[in-house]
Amino acid sequence: MSSLAPPALGQASSRAGGGSVIRVEDLGKTYGGQVEAVKGVSFEVAAGEIFGFLGPNGAGKTTTVSMLTTLLRPTRGRATVAGLDVATQAARVRREIGLVFQDSTADGELTGRENLTLAGGLFGMTPAECRGPIEMLLSRMDLADAGDRRVKGYSGGMKRRLELAVAMVHTPKILFLDEPTIGLDPQGRAGFWRYIQELRREQQVTIFMTTHYLDEVENLCDRIAIIDHGRIIATGTNDALKENVGGDVVELRVPDRARDLTEPLRSVPGVREVLREANLYTVKCARAEGLVSSLVMACDGAGVTPEGITVRRPSIDRVFLELTGKAYREEGYDDGRAAQASAFGGRRGAKN
Amino acid sequence: MLVELFALLKREYLRWVRAPMWIVAGLMTPILYLLLFGQAFNLGALVGSSPQGEAALRAALWGAPDYFSYFAVGMVGMVAVTSALFAGTGVIFDKQLGIMQRTIATPVRRSTIFSSILLFRGFLVVLPIFIVLGLALAFAHVPGLVGLTVTQGVGALGVGAVILAVFILAIAFTSLFLAFGFLFSRVESYFGVVNLLNLPLLFTSNALYPVGTEPGWLQNITAYNPISLAVDVMREVFFGSSYYPHPVYVYLLGLFAWAAGLVALALFLAARALRTK
Numbered sequence: 001m002s003s004l005a006p007p008a009l010g011q012a013s014s015r016a017g018g019g020s021v022i023r024v025e026d027l028g029k030t031y032g033g034q035v036e037a038v039k040g041v042s043f044e045v046a047a048g049e050i051f052g053f054l055g056p057n058g059a060g061k062t063t064t065v066s067m068l069t070t071l072l073r074p075t076r077g078r079a080t081v082a083g084l085d086v087a088t089q090a091a092r093v094r095r096e097i098g099l100v101f102q103d104s105t106a107d108g109e110l111t112g113r114e115n116l117t118l119a120g121g122l123f124g125m126t127p128a129e130c131r132g133p134i135e136m137l138l139s140r141m142d143l144a145d146a147g148d149r150r151v152k153g154y155s156g157g158m159k160r161r162l163e164l165a166v167a168m169v170h171t172p173k174i175l176f177l178d179e180p181t182i183g184l185d186p187q188g189r190a191g192f193w194r195y196i197q198e199l200r201r202e203q204q205v206t207i208f209m210t211t212h213y214l215d216e217v218e219n220l221c222d223r224i225a226i227i228d229h230g231r232i233i234a235t236g237t238n239d240a241l242k243e244n245v246g247g248d249v250v251e252l253r254v255p256d257r258a259r260d261l262t263e264p265l266r267s268v269p270g271v272r273e274v275l276r277e278a279n280l281y282t283v284k285c286a287r288a289e290g291l292v293s294s295l296v297m298a299c300d301g302a303g304v305t306p307e308g309i310t311v312r313r314p315s316i317d318r319v320f321l322e323l324t325g326k327a328y329r330e331e332g333y334d335d336g337r338a339a340q341a342s343a344f345g346g347r348r349g350a351k352n
Numbered sequence: 353m354l355v356e357l358f359a360l361l362k363r364e365y366l367r368w369v370r371a372p373m374w375i376v377a378g379l380m381t382p383i384l385y386l387l388l389f390g391q392a393f394n395l396g397a398l399v400g401s402s403p404q405g406e407a408a409l410r411a412a413l414w415g416a417p418d419y420f421s422y423f424a425v426g427m428v429g430m431v432a433v434t435s436a437l438f439a440g441t442g443v444i445f446d447k448q449l450g451i452m453q454r455t456i457a458t459p460v461r462r463s464t465i466f467s468s469i470l471l472f473r474g475f476l477v478v479l480p481i482f483i484v485l486g487l488a489l490a491f492a493h494v495p496g497l498v499g500l501t502v503t504q505g506v507g508a509l510g511v512g513a514v515i516l517a518v519f520i521l522a523i524a525f526t527s528l529f530l531a532f533g534f535l536f537s538r539v540e541s542y543f544g545v546v547n548l549l550n551l552p553l554l555f556t557s558n559a560l561y562p563v564g565t566e567p568g569w570l571q572n573i574t575a576y577n578p579i580s581l582a583v584d585v586m587r588e589v590f591f592g593s594s595y596y597p598h599p600v601y602v603y604l605l606g607l608f609a610w611a612a613g614l615v616a617l618a619l620f621l622a623a624r625a626l627r628t629k
């Protein structure tokens with residue numbers, strides 16, 4: 001199996017030392033002996049890290065989180081959280097972690113405060129012991145005024161924030177978040193990101209979060225793993241992943257009917273690959289700085305003057321495209337047909 | 353462990369007091385039975401008031417002085433079933449809403465989760481039973497109403513036996529229906545099975561009508577029905593032992609055996625539902 005292991009990039013291997021809080025080896029889950037949802041994943045998360053688990057619908061994110069949080073029994077491999085085996089030491093693992101579910105789990109008939117007191121109670125905290133942390137969390141989450149209202153009257157965003165508070169009442173050092181920002185507006189997501197960063201900075205909480213928002217991993221996560229169809233297809237820091245899939249990209253637009261520039265561009269030192277699509281050339285290189293002038297000179301040498309030049313670092317979107325050969329499946333593309341549609345003509349965001 | 357138990361009980365309690373219609377409806381049904389059905393249906397009037405007639409009626413009613421007294425004790429069994437009917441619905445909703453998952457993800461012990469549900473749901477069964485018993489006893493002192501007339505002195509031991517019977521019966525039926533709550537994930541399946549059980553349970557018992565006229569095979573079933581056993585305990589305490597083949601503790605033991613079996617069933621299905629899959 002080790003030969004099939006996904007590439008560990010950047011700081012991944014150096015960080016994964018004694019400080020790993022989550023250690024996953026060849027973890028897999030087959031539902032009912034039939035649906036192989038997770039097909040043997042391995043990764044490590046260091047103390048104080050924000051680790052992003054990125055993947056489209058049905059990739060196996062929730063299944064992985066459920067195994068790590070002791071809610072599902074792995075059918076293959078093993079995992080430890082805080083040094084405890086999730087299969088054999090489940091009860092002790094539960095003490096160490098906080099968990100935000102993909103779907104809201106608060107009791108709608110109870111108020112926000114009552115839900116939080118219940119959450120603390122389940123960790124053995126008396127109502128008096130909970131009070132301090134609860135008031136702090138409520139004001140942190142902008143829920144102080146709504147704390148005595150029943151949760152069924154909360155907006156989607158308020159429910160999400162309450163969910164995070166519920167996971168934090170017992171001040172865990174390890175937090176699992178399954179698509180925590182789903183249904184939040186941009187402002188809500190920014191606020192949530194800020195809170196997550198504060199948590200890590202002030203309390204050294206280790207955070208494992210799944211998401212299918214690309215911008216979320218780019219802005220928030222120290223390292224990410226990309227999972228698709230139950231397999232991790234890459235692990236590393238944002239930058240490492242981007243460099244690995246071809247680094248920067250320079251796009252050159254030339255006049256119609258100009259002669260073919262593929263060869264001259266390819267011969268420029270530092271260029272890795274040149275793709276042509278009509279009069280648009282995509283040049284891949286490790287770093288674009290210093291290369292643009294050489295590219296323009298190569299065009300001049302062939303008697304063509306570029307009409308436009310764009311330089312960009314690849315997005316995680318592009319990383320995904322490179323690794324899977326298909327565009328990142330957006331929300332809603334959750335079945336095979338839709339995935340194909342987006343692989344064949346689809347740009348990202350071109351829904352339906 | 354107690355902190356966790358209280359936290360879970362508090363949640364059940366809050367949900368309960370916030371559904372006032374539910375409470376009112378749950379308590380009103382048995383009261384309506386006592387007021388309407390029990391008052392109107394007077395068997396004694398059919399037999400007439402000759403001394404022979406009265407003796408025959410007493411024998412048919414297993415020592416009860418009138419049908420209402422007989423029926424009011426039977427209402428305890430009926431209320432136990434009809435209020436326990438809903439015991440499993442909370443579990444199903446909690447499973448559907450993910451609240452159960454959230455609870456399982458915490459270190460709280462599975463046995464604590466089970467105990468909290470059994471305790472609270474059991475309380476919701478015991479409460480209307482004592483209301484019915486209390487009302488029926490009170491009716492006997494209200495002019496114009498028929499009530500539950502106790503025909504012999506009831507000592508502390510008798511009162512203890514009645515209370516014990518009520519609690520064991522409540523635990524037995526709460527466990528039975530809780531078991532189905534843990535077994536099924538849809539309310540439709542739950543009520544399908546529960547309704548199927550509900551009527552045979554009641555109609556093979558001695559709760560509602562005198563059983564002397566039943567065919568022998570049905571009398572045999574009736575004798576072992578848990579409702580009958582609880583009702584026998586109470587009737588023997590209230591109306592004297594002369595019509596009963598066994599002393600009170602025999603019925604109590606039989607009832608206890610039922611409760612033990614049903615609690616075991618519920619525990620088994622709960623453990624299955626709460627364990628890591």
Ligand SMILES: Nc1ncnc2c1ncn2[C@@H]1O[C@H](COP(=O)(O)OP(=O)(O)OP(=O)(O)O)[C@@H](O)[C@H]1O
Pocket residue numbers: 031035036037055056057058059060061062063064102212
């Ligand atoms: N209880 C289950 N029984 C059978 N198959 C399941 C079960 N839960 C999930 N699956 C399947 O396992 C696969 C992975 O599901 P999972 O929920 O882990 O995906 P996900 O990455 O969390 O997706 P999403 O982004 O939609 O939440 C899917 O194909 C799903 O249909």
Ligand SMILES: [Mg+2]
Pocket residue numbers: 061062063102178
């Ligand atoms: Mg999911």
